[in-house]
Amino acid sequence: MKKYFFLFFAFSLLLFTSCKKTEIDSTDLKTFQSSVNDLESSLNTIQQIKFNEALYILKTFGVEGNDDISKLKALSKLLEGKKVPEILTMADAVAKKNSVEWASTSPPSLGEMNIFGNVNATEKDPNEIDASSLSITTTPISVDSILGPKALQVVPRLLDNSGTPISFTGAALETVMEVSSNGTRLLTSKNLMQNNNFKGFTLRFASLPKEKISNGTIEIKVTVKSSKKTYQMIKASVPVNTKTLLEPTVKRSDSMQIAPPTSEIIDPNAIPVPATTTPTAVTGNPKSTVLKFLSNLGSQNLKGAYDVADNPSWGNYDNFSNPNSGFGAVKNLNVNSVTTSNSSDKNAAVNANYNVTDKNGNTVALDVTYGLKNTNGIWKISSYKINSSQKK
Numbered sequence: 001m002k003k004y005f006f007l008f009f010a011f012s013l014l015l016f017t018s019c020k021k022t023e024i025d026s027t028d029l030k031t032f033q034s035s036v037n038d039l040e041s042s043l044n045t046i047q048q049i050k051f052n053e054a055l056y057i058l059k060t061f062g063v064e065g066n067d068d069i070s071k072l073k074a075l076s077k078l079l080e081g082k083k084v085p086e087i088l089t090m091a092d093a094v095a096k097k098n099s100v101e102w103a104s105t106s107p108p109s110l111g112e113m114n115i116f117g118n119v120n121a122t123e124k125d126p127n128e129i130d131a132s133s134l135s136i137t138t139t140p141i142s143v144d145s146i147l148g149p150k151a152l153q154v155v156p157r158l159l160d161n162s163g164t165p166i167s168f169t170g171a172a173l174e175t176v177m178e179v180s181s182n183g184t185r186l187l188t189s190k191n192l193m194q195n196n197n198f199k200g201f202t203l204r205f206a207s208l209p210k211e212k213i214s215n216g217t218i219e220i221k222v223t224v225k226s227s228k229k230t231y232q233m234i235k236a237s238v239p240v241n242t243k244t245l246l247e248p249t250v251k252r253s254d255s256m257q258i259a260p261p262t263s264e265i266i267d268p269n270a271i272p273v274p275a276t277t278t279p280t281a282v283t284g285n286p287k288s289t290v291l292k293f294l295s296n297l298g299s300q301n302l303k304g305a306y307d308v309a310d311n312p313s314w315g316n317y318d319n320f321s322n323p324n325s326g327f328g329a330v331k332n333l334n335v336n337s338v339t340t341s342n343s344s345d346k347n348a349a350v351n352a353n354y355n356v357t358d359k360n361g362n363t364v365a366l367d368v369t370y371g372l373k374n375t376n377g378i379w380k381i382s383s384y385k386i387n388s389s390q391k392k
Contacts, residue, residue: 023083026076039084049108054091056113060174062094100192126170127227131158134231146295146335147243155200156222169195177201178221182214210245286348286372287340289379298333310380331359348372363392
């Protein structure tokens with residue numbers, strides 16, 4: 001009898017074990033949760049925590065949805081047929097893409113995460129932050145000596161009733177930044193606020209289309225979601241550096257119009273005149289070329305400056321970079337204004353007003369007209385005329 005009981009117990013155990021899933025089943029949310037639990041049960045304690053953190057990263061940043069249920073459904077479809085190593089790899093990629101300081105190989109950092117919720121939890125939820133309001137600080141960064149700041153560091157802080165930043169750690173608060181100008185949304189970025197030393201977002205001006213910026217300012221809205229409350233703050237009229245915004249791409253196309261018939265009599269004995277070559281379509285704009293030239297000069301990247309020029313009067317690179325008679329004498333340069341005075345398919349003229357300081361400390365204010373030409377579809381500086389100079 002004992003023998004039969006043992007065989008029955010062994011068979012039942014084998015049957016139970018064989019029913020455990022080894023990959024995600026997204027048939028419905030019930031099978032999805034069941035398969036997640038099965039995968040988790042095969043891991044040790046630390047691995048279980050990292051696995052749940054990975055699921056949280058993917059649910060927060062890897063899928064879209066209007067509510068928790070829709071996000072879970074999207075996540076289940078994303079993970080269909082995936083095993084634990086694949087899920088961890090996916091979470092690593094999503095975290096890196098969204099600049100979230102998390103890695104599957106690092107120690108647990110987000111606490112006890114459960115994407116399905118845990119109504120039986122007895123410990124305090126690390127995402128249950130008691131704050132009164134939210135503040136936003138913007139700081140210009142990546143300052144170029146010629147162009148000025150190229151980005152903003154946007155740092156949100158949760159505050160108490162007195163306006164003092166609160167102290168917390170071990171959280172994983174979904175934080176969203178939305179950037180717009182005059183009501184037009186320009187970009188959205190997500191991150192996780194894990195503690196009160198959150199670094200925030202780096203907003204690069206080159207990611208903002210210049211033609212959509214109104215009055216040189218933007219609005220920044222930041223939303224921070226805790227377990228029980230959503231905090232939101234809008235910072236309006238934030239100035240941007242218009243010199244470093246994303247320039248619009250000028251697309252050129254051949255005319256599709258049919259020329260009207262001509263009544264001209266063609267002499268069959270006439271010598272044919274070679275057709276005029278149509279200039280190659282230009283990418284970029286002449287103003288950007290001059291700004292790049294001046295930026296390279298100011299940072300003493302003389303090779304970079306020389307590469308955007310094709311001016312015979314400057315000679316070869318050795319002459320151009322000569323520290324006594326060439327641009328090698330430039331120590332730094334501060335641009336006041338750069339404007340395009342005229343432009344065609346072949347040629348352009350750009351006026352630049354700037355202060356240049358040599359290596360002896362002498363500063364001169366210059367007003368210069370740069371001539372540019374279309375060289376194989378790229379604007380190159382072909383002439384250089386100093387209109388006025390004044391020693392500072």
